[in-house]
Amino acid sequence: MALLPRGQPWPPIAPDVDFETIKEDLVQEIVTGNATIYGLNSRPSLVFKYQGTPREYELQKAAGDCAIQVRGRVLAQAGSNIYCYGFLMDRGLPINPLAPMTPQQRRDYVHQMVHQTELLHSKGIVHGDLKLGNMLIFGGIRFCDFADGRYVTEAEKKWAGNTTWYIESPNRHHRAEKLGCETVPPTKEDDLFGLGLSIWQLYTGKTPHEDLVWDSEALKTLGLNRQTVDVKQVKDDEVRNKIIELLRIGGAHIS
Known part of the structure; x- marks a missing residue:
């Protein structure tokens, strides 16, 4: 997970979501060398890429129609710090x-x-x-x-x-x-x-x-x-x- 710069709003502003609101909904599907893909029981058209970085999110979003669309970062708060746990994207x-x-x-x-x-x-x-x-x-x-x-x-x-x-x-x-x-x-x-x-x-x-x-x-x-x-x-x-x-x-x- 990546520590985000100071000044991030909390709770997250859509499309970003709080990890606590989705964690009970996750089902592990694929484990790779650098990430884990989870399905969401209540939103089968999406997947959660755990350990997907903010940088990766930015590039995939900038790629537009060349890429699977990202649907928001998954964030978590620990004290005064906010971390990116990964992001949601369409299921291909x-x-x-x-x-x-x-x-x-x-x-x-x-x-x-x-x-x-x-x-x-x-x-x-x-x-x-x-x-x-x-x-x-x-x-x-x-x-x-x-x-x-x-x-x-x-x-x-x-x-x-x-x-x-x-x-x-x-x-x-x-x-x-x-x-x-x-x-x-x-x-x-x-x-x-x-x-x-x-x-x-x-x-x-x-x-x-x-x-x-x-x-x-x-x-x-x-x-x-x-x-x-x-x-x-x-x-x-x-x-x-x-x-x-x-x-x-x-x-x-x-x-």
């Missing part, structure tokens, strides 16, 4: 690449994924963790989990996010290596590389580098060698060429 449906789909349905998803990424970038926002698991269906494809995002124009030193190892682009690995860092702030090009991997996963049903997902050193070596997934596993020529284009933007060498 995950994309299951193994579900039966027609070729046209998959292509429609690809077009939406590309369009939403371009639209997000036109708003001056880098998602920072663009992968299929962070794309949900809510009247079309929408992005979620902006915890690693940033504004394009802000100073890189302001970024305090992290990374998902298996979607890091070769260019990002090389920037980090040059600076002697474990990771560096994401760029639009890194998002496009993640988009390419997401489309590849949509068509193959496989997590990129699934045998190395937890091996950061092996993934780093892969990236520094500018290697990536086997694009030949995607049989649709047009889609495969789009994947190649996106992966090359991120620095991958594909023959």
